[in-house]
Amino acid sequence: MSDARSPAETDDGTDAGGATDRTTGTDTLLEVDGLTKHFDQGSGFLSGFFDSEQVRAVEDVSFEIREGETLGLVGESGCGKSTLARTILRLLNPTDGDVYFKGSNLAEMGGEELRAQRQDMQMIFQDPQSSLDPRMKVGTIVEEPMKAHGMLDDEGREDRAHELLEKVGLDPQHYNRHPHAFSGGQRQRINLARALSVNPDFIVCDEPVSALDVSIQAQVLNTMNALQEEFGLTYLFIAHDLSVIRYISDRVAVMYLGQLVELAEKEELFENPQHPYTRALLSSIPVPDPRAEGTRGVLEGDVPSPIDPPSGCRFRTRCPELIRPPEYDLTDPQWEAVRAFMRAVDRRTFEPEGERALRHRFFEDVSLSGETATIVDRAVENVLSGDWTEANRLLDENFAQQSVCAQEEPAYDIEPEHGTGAHFAACHLHRE
Template identity: 55%
Template sequence: MNRTKEALLEVKGLKKHFPYKKGMFSKETGSVRAVDGLDFTVYRGETLGIVGESGCGKSTTGQLILQLLEPTEGEIWFEGKNLSSLNKTDLRELRQHLQMIFQDPYSSLNPRMRVEDIVSEPLRIHGLYQGKELRERVVALLRLVGLDEHHLSRHPHEFSGGQRQRIGIARALALNPSLIVCDEPVSALDVSIQSQVLNLLKKLQKELGLTYIFIAHGLPAVKHISDRIAVMYLGKIVELAERDELFANPSHPYTEALLSAVPIPDPTQRKERIILQGDLPNPANPPSGCHFHTRCPYVQDLCRQKAPELTTRSAGHVVACHFPLGHE
């Protein structure tokens, strides 16, 4: 695994609650707990996968890290600096090192702009290149993602979905970032194209020394690219482990259910699918105790009464469960 133990990003007690209002006078009556207390570290050169159902808070987490949303509580430390304490000038300078690849390559690119303008925009905003050097830099970025100079004058609608995502990747690379948040970057693409984009991301990571946070709702893509995987449920991390350890020894019932849905390449083999009962609870009114207890096939009284904390099962493997799988 291409990873050192140098911490690039540290998230401590991160929360994001969205207040909602009701009534004639728009009185605040509660809040949606989109992210409800996250603690994790991302090491330089690795890919941390974040996986979970829609509505679990994983995309909100990515937006918080990039300071696109202001946290309700908690701290985000990047390269030893607390992002929440930075003034606008310092944060603007640091933003060059934090970039995002968006989920939908159709809506994330301005349809009125040419490719040259889309990719060069970050460089022009930060005043890094001008004239001939700016164009040369854009051409180099396009070639890096498998496109070429003749694409410069085209508009997004002239490209396929996979090519559009490559343009988005080139834009994210423009400022030589240290960390890229990949927010479900292949979920809107055809299956045949997904592996090409994932392999491109891995190739770029190796060549440029990038660090990724890879957000997805499906485990196959996360398994393909990640070094470690964090499983989120209703705003919380319920399990975090090295990729191979998580797939071989899942400790949380929710992780077990997610893994049971991963297809097996061999059609002669059978795997029992775990079907969770009910829908994801309302994050504005989460269940008491363990948030997963309303859908857990192994629920006990303690689960309904007390919220479990993340505890260490083995080196690098933590789980938030009172009765983890394999527990003696």
């Protein structure tokens, strides 16, 4: 979905009002504190004899969700959004950290207590097809969670299922149909009715509209907004599509390689992004104004492995704004040139066609001296002799590793330009 065709505009005329218009409570419903989830990844038959590798899918994540708000969670595929959501709900056991829901620590709850608490916390998933049992009738699907939590008698559950089908925009007469008779959007509405059946306060929505057509997305999002208002729901809404996030969220959290890199109120995040990763993500939305082109960073390179994430700021290996190491006395243009060379060597994005061409390509406008020149000269020699690995190691060790970005984990509170809410950015550009 492009920004130009936001859900508000593509809807069939029944705009339920964007999240901005909603009055949001200020009480905390959920508090996530230092939440961490690592997965063991066995490496072959010897894994039983050695410590297996750990996939560090979620690392030290902290934030709050207020009653009645929608917190959007965005980030590239594989950055840990689903793992974070499942760990919050204790569908996965956390490796470390706490999750307070209405003041009680879910991370410490066991068996029956957790099961009872789950009634208040529901989840809907991306693929409405696979999350609905094709053999069950819609009515039974909606009634199932009520049954599991011992809510109402048979008649009461049936009445409630009819009522909820209507609330989510389906025909209550469809109570006896099977899921295959419904479209993708309708199936997601069945999921909504099922989640709502146990009267939850909190719903985690994991990419709930990603599999739907744009026009259908808009309608489902509008229904979700209307249901939120009617039932006083709080949403954690996961999506990789920024225009969906922009439409539905009150505040937005941006995740990269298992960590939160930025969190702010929606307008502040979209109008005043302070993390280079957020800026790069935003630049991937088509911009109607061509003058805006080139003013934001472009996302280059692959996401590193969560088995061995970069030290300090995890985004630093792709960051166009890596901070210069203090021990080198470099001007902005000099550091810019060295940084561009480092990134190109790391990604092997050029053909080494001789020293002259290489220097012309990266260092035409700057002359280097002292230790910087010595290191760069050695790296150039290595590239020309085909030893990219050694060139990369030299540059990484002497420049990247010496940057504050590699040495300290960033976490800064910033004065917002829009609104009064807190603005968190995990980027050392904001250090004093």
